Amino acid sequence: MMDCGHVRRAMLAEPSSDDAEVRLHLATCPECTRYALQLRRFEDRLDRALRVDVNPRLMEQRVVTPLRAPRSPGARAWDPPHRRWLAAAASVLLGTAVAVSLWLAAPGRSLAADVVKHMAGEPYAWARTDSPVPEPRLDKVLADSHVRLKTSAGLVSYANSCTFRGHIVPHLVVQTDAGPVTVMVLTHEELRRAMRFDEQGYRGVIVPVHGHGSLAVLERGPEMDIKTVEGVAARVLGALDWTA
């Protein structure tokens, strides 16, 4: 069995790995579980830090327009030479921009699939623990999305502001008798009716929240049935208090 040093080295190198030995160790080691949660928060910030703002207008000017416009006298000597066929290609490229945005929003990229994909990248957020997340941190994460959570939601062991489909959303882990359940408050994702999903070992529900997007609740593993997940969703939904 791996010792604490090995586990922490493994997590520091590959925080998104879902290694069975690491999970086994975390189940019995509160210190490493605390470290895993620390790392998870750091990892989310790292992900956001790397996603620097890419201004599309700027990109169009710098990356696409030079393919269409004649070179200015001041252009750098090692710029690629202007080619007519590239001008045609660039104009088609721009013309398809709208089509691309529609393609990105196609049903294939379903909301549930994106929620599951996000969760799969955060395996250590699922630690079973009875330690609540510090209150100031929980308040900060929720305040970023103009929401408060009453204590009736249950024990929240993890809270983080995550990037999801280009928006910062609260990602919480609520501990239940049957194990940890993940909650994402998707304030920007409107949904017409509640839906269940079962994908890649994750099961859950996404329920509409009138005027405030939707709420995704999911669990991992066979211990919990979908009714329990729906119960947590109802409890959290009742405990949410919108401030804007």
Place this chain on the structure above:
Amino acid sequence: MKDPVSGNQRRARFQALCQSLRPDLLRFAFWLSRDRTLAEDVVQETMIRAWKAQDSLLDEAAAKPWFLTIIRREYARTFERKRFVTVDVEELIAKEEPMLAAADDQELVELRTAIFKLPSEYREPLVMQVLMGYSTAEIAAELELSNAAVLTRLFRARKQLRAMCGEDTSLDPEE
């Protein structure tokens, strides 16, 4: 003879692919070069080369690593052409301040600055893993390193970043 309709469709798909991948490719080039203008030039040239070589992309699922390989080669070429000698990190940071800025989040700015200061042998695999979603084996193949060497670099990258950003490192493991 090639069917012109299917050719057009294929071209349109390729253009859509370029468009969808371009933001992450630009980010990757930015973190690789730590220079926005250079990153845009590299991506511009990459798009041109990709357009010319699109027939060699047989599987769209492999597009991201395909583009990334072109970017790395193009960056290396640019590097050779421009013959950079020394790099003053503080100067780079000052020059790229607008890109490193993050509204109302000083922690994020500090982290971005720290990433700038990471040696490239740590920075590049880290960006490939976190931003581009590469597995350790994929990074090893792209950088022509062993899996163990990649894991060591990723470990050191995060360890250095955490220390530079004043994180609580009391639980961090020793090497």
